[in-house]
Amino acid sequence: MAPTKAPDSSRRSDRSRRAIHDAALALVTEVGYRRTTIEGIAARAGVGKQTIYRWWPSKAAVLMDAFLDLAGRAAENAGAGSGSGGTGEPAPGIPDTGDLAADLKLVLRATVDEMNDPALEAPTRALTAEGIVDAKLGAEFVHKLLDPQLALYVTRLRAAQEAGDVRADVDPRIALELLIGPLMHRWLLRTLPLTHAYADEIVDYAVGGLAPRA
Template identity: 90%
Template sequence: MAPTKAPDSSRRSDRSRRAILDAALALVTEVGYRRTTIEGIAARAGVGKQTIYRWWPSKAAVLMDAFLDLAGRSAEGVAAESESAGEPGEGEQAPGIPDTGDLVADLKLVLRATVDELNDPVLEAPTRALTAEGIVDAKLGAEFVHKLLDPQLALYVTRLRAAQETGDVRADVDPRIALELLIGPLMHRWLLRTLPLTHAYADEIVDYAVGGLAPRP
């Protein structure tokens, strides 16, 4: 007789974790953060509550990991697009924001990708839910900023500092404040939903912002 192959527990665990993360995103999209529960996530994922508590201490922790996983998968597409603008050398990691030597083109590429993410129905609903809850839940908001926003904003700081070194941005400009000129308008329009969020709008933001950051004659 052929030996019986033992079940792969790690593969089963991966399937369960994926089911839980997907269930959490589905529920927060359908009913909002406050009405999403551990019980609801477990039922949607087809697992027991104890399975969820084995890996996460709370609903917020599950949803945060689910959102970070979703954002990471989305970022893979952005990274592929960035690489097409400037291939990294052997052994180098593709940067979050390309550095082709053309600051305006690089920023437009990334802001257009951000527009696409914010307009993506798969990302939009959970992003809005966690953004709104983070306003009233200081701990969740701080975790959202620390785990998701700060690493992304650091990429802008790195690119703007590189532009300062090449003379494309004034030396006295604070990159951390300057990046808010780029991100702030996008988020404002997205949150209020007053006007369409488009690539053309992203391009205009870059043109206006870089015009103010460039060295003066």
């Protein structure tokens, strides 16, 4: 008889983790963060609660890990087509072609696409809203997801300063908020469409204000 192949426990664990991630994201989208429970995630994923608690200490930890995994998958898919990262940033950083406005437009257009992607939009809105009232969750969201991405803008703007394209007295950390802030405002309020044309206008206005004065 041919020898029986032993089951691959690591592959089984990966499948279980992905099922838990998908279940958590689906539930938080459908019923919101507060009504999402470990019991509900376990039932939807087809695993026992003890499996979840073996890997994560809380519901917040499950959802954060699930969202980071989702962002990572989005980055891989975007990278295959356009070289962009988890929220629009090209990996491993924002490109530096020597044309600051063109580089930033590329990034913000990709960011707009991801903000309009239903698979990312619903869980992002749920976690963003809960992060406002849950300081610990909000801080973790910023530390694990936003700060690494914002650092890419700081790096690109500092390079532009060294090239003489941005005034030396500009604080890159504040300057990047001129780019990200308007997108988030329109996305959160849903007052007007979030489009590539809008992203381009933001860059034109911001870069015009950051450029050295005659």
